[in-house]
Amino acid sequence: MGYRVAVVGATGAVGREILKTLHEREFPVDDIVALASPRSAGREVSFGDRTLKVQNLETFDFTGWDVGLFSPGASVSAIHGPRAAKAGCIVIDNTSQFRMEPDVPLVVPEVNPNDLKKAKRGIIANPNCSTIQMVVALKPLHDLFTLKRVVVATYQAVAGAGTDGMHELEQQTKGTFVGDPPVIEQFQKQIAFNCIPQIDRFMDDGATKEEWKMAVETKKILDPDVSVIATCVRVPVFIGHSEAVVAEFEEPVDLARAREALREAEGVVLLDKHEDGGYVTPIECVGEDATYVSRLRLDPTVPNGLAFWCVSDNLRKGAALNAVQIAETMIALDLLPKRH
Numbered sequence: 001m002g003y004r005v006a007v008v009g010a011t012g013a014v015g016r017e018i019l020k021t022l023h024e025r026e027f028p029v030d031d032i033v034a035l036a037s038p039r040s041a042g043r044e045v046s047f048g049d050r051t052l053k054v055q056n057l058e059t060f061d062f063t064g065w066d067v068g069l070f071s072p073g074a075s076v077s078a079i080h081g082p083r084a085a086k087a088g089c090i091v092i093d094n095t096s097q098f099r100m101e102p103d104v105p106l107v108v109p110e111v112n113p114n115d116l117k118k119a120k121r122g123i124i125a126n127p128n129c130s131t132i133q134m135v136v137a138l139k140p141l142h143d144l145f146t147l148k149r150v151v152v153a154t155y156q157a158v159a160g161a162g163t164d165g166m167h168e169l170e171q172q173t174k175g176t177f178v179g180d181p182p183v184i185e186q187f188q189k190q191i192a193f194n195c196i197p198q199i200d201r202f203m204d205d206g207a208t209k210e211e212w213k214m215a216v217e218t219k220k221i222l223d224p225d226v227s228v229i230a231t232c233v234r235v236p237v238f239i240g241h242s243e244a245v246v247a248e249f250e251e252p253v254d255l256a257r258a259r260e261a262l263r264e265a266e267g268v269v270l271l272d273k274h275e276d277g278g279y280v281t282p283i284e285c286v287g288e289d290a291t292y293v294s295r296l297r298l299d300p301t302v303p304n305g306l307a308f309w310c311v312s313d314n315l316r317k318g319a320a321l322n323a324v325q326i327a328e329t330m331i332a333l334d335l336l337p338k339r340h
Helices: 014-022 074-086 112-119 128-144 159-178 209-221 255-264 316-332
Strands: 003-008 029-036 044-048 051-052 067-070 090-093 124-127 147-156 226-235 242-251 268-270 291-299 303-313
Touching: 003 014, 003 074, 003 316, 014 044, 014 159, 014 209, 014 316, 029 044, 029 051, 029 112, 044 074, 044 128, 067 074, 067 316, 074 090, 074 124, 090 316, 112 316, 128 147, 128 209, 128 242, 128 255, 128 268, 128 291, 128 316, 159 226, 209 291, 242 291, 268 316, 303 316
Parallel strands: 003 029, 003 067, 067 090, 090 124, 147 226, 268 291
Antiparallel strands: 044 051, 147 242, 242 303, 291 303
16 A cells, blocks of 8 residues: 655646656555645646646645645645644645754755654755755765865756746747737846846845755755855746856865766766766756756865856756655655555
8 A cells, every 4th residue: 555645736836746756756655635725726737647636725634644745835834734744644845934943854865864754743844946956966075075165156947936937937038029028027027038146035144035045954954064155046947957066175175086976976967078068958957857967177266176067957856856755765764654
């Protein structure tokens, strides 16, 4: 017998990707339910060759359900995540609601799987999409050389803002060619043919909340002694986040050892040829599970520095896949018991 799985926020971009990922990875599902807001109840979503009718999250009883994969927005998770956990359903939450709560593990299975044993509240948090791919790439390097400081610039796809963000890029792009003025609703400025150096709101120190998330989440997942400074930029790409990372280590960096560690690392694909096109771009990572690392080179401007480029599908590894991998890891660690 398998598990009874509830997918919360099933009509959104991440929710649909969760359903797709569960089916593709043959997660042991005995029963599955798609949940969303009252206005989405009655809509249909796909799970393999099955069609699921979406049920109302607000009235759903989680009693008897084994795992809930949540991606409904932070304010909704704040209400229904604890409600589900109280009913005995293990909650894996994709929103920012619980990430920095000290009694909620923040987990990337390739990096800190044993933190799942600390899920005393029955809630596990999925990190921010941009954080996930960066720590997956940094983990094998940290194990070798002890990471000290990270400077990262992100180039984040509009899918990070959901289906509405993708629609806005599409409409603005089409409008440009026919002379229509851009309709700006989801982003601070026109996104088509543009870059916007703001994701989320500004904080008191001048950083955006997205940049703050990358710093504090990396500390919680990887090492509290690592310092991170991020500049997060929204770019006119539909799916696939890119990052230019410069890392400084405590110990001297051996480039050959770094390459070998990345080649062997779980969840990483090193594709780094010093020739035209010898790197991976975001459009090439769509639908893929891995974090791709390219442009690996020493940074001569600081002691023990290393620079690289990494890309990953933000809807998959940045959200849906990581959540499903958390559930799979909990099964492997015997932390997700069946109750039926």
